[in-house]
Amino acid sequence: MCDSITLCFVKKIMQTMPQKRILLASTSAYRRAILEKTTLKFDWAAPNIDETPLAGESAVSLVMRLSEQKARALAEKHPGYLIIGSDQVCVIEETILGKPHNFDNACRQLSMASGKKVRFYTGLSLVDADSGQAQTLCETFDVHFRALSEQEIAGYVQLEQPYDCAGSFKCEGLGISLFDKLDGRDPNTLIGLPLITLLALLRDHGINPLTPTA
Numbered sequence: 001m002c003d004s005i006t007l008c009f010v011k012k013i014m015q016t017m018p019q020k021r022i023l024l025a026s027t028s029a030y031r032r033a034i035l036e037k038t039t040l041k042f043d044w045a046a047p048n049i050d051e052t053p054l055a056g057e058s059a060v061s062l063v064m065r066l067s068e069q070k071a072r073a074l075a076e077k078h079p080g081y082l083i084i085g086s087d088q089v090c091v092i093e094e095t096i097l098g099k100p101h102n103f104d105n106a107c108r109q110l111s112m113a114s115g116k117k118v119r120f121y122t123g124l125s126l127v128d129a130d131s132g133q134a135q136t137l138c139e140t141f142d143v144h145f146r147a148l149s150e151q152e153i154a155g156y157v158q159l160e161q162p163y164d165c166a167g168s169f170k171c172e173g174l175g176i177s178l179f180d181k182l183d184g185r186d187p188n189t190l191i192g193l194p195l196i197t198l199l200a201l202l203r204d205h206g207i208n209p210l211t212p213t214a
Helices: 005-016 029-036 059-072 103-113 150-160 174-178 187-191 195-204
Strands: 021-024 081-092 095-097 117-128 134-145 179-184
Touching (some): 029 187, 059 117, 081 103, 134 187, 134 195, 150 174, 179 187, 187 195
Antiparallel strands (some): 117 134, 134 179
């Protein structure tokens, strides 16, 4: 039973409104796999934005800015959608690192991380294509690397070739062998999409995989 006439009215309005469709502003197979776990139907597209950091930009500001830009880049062509943007960097001793793209850079990143705590910053933005309203935030996740030998680093990079992963590892794969421990709220954040938070944002829009509409 509703607590008030106003609450009942709002609920009725929400029930009669068409549910927004979901669009992932990414072609990342990792982010798609995370979102697929929700069983929600979604589309995806490449945002094609300039991801160059601004001078003096902090890691938090960078991932939040790029996450929202990725989502907004697709808004005009996708009315009726809630658009998800996400971006990630890792920071080792105040140095911001992105994707390594090749073997040498991946080995260099893992050598820097050896024996250290590495913090990952993952931005998340949910943009309503119709209203232009955005909810944007950043989540952190700490990875404690064990001391790694050059042979271990080279062997790992050759095996998994993590060239499209910030920090040069795949924690859902053999990358787990590189760590002493992990500290964070949501392991999906480390892979590239803060799923617990995203589901909370979607529930605010009336989208919940546990209570699907007809």
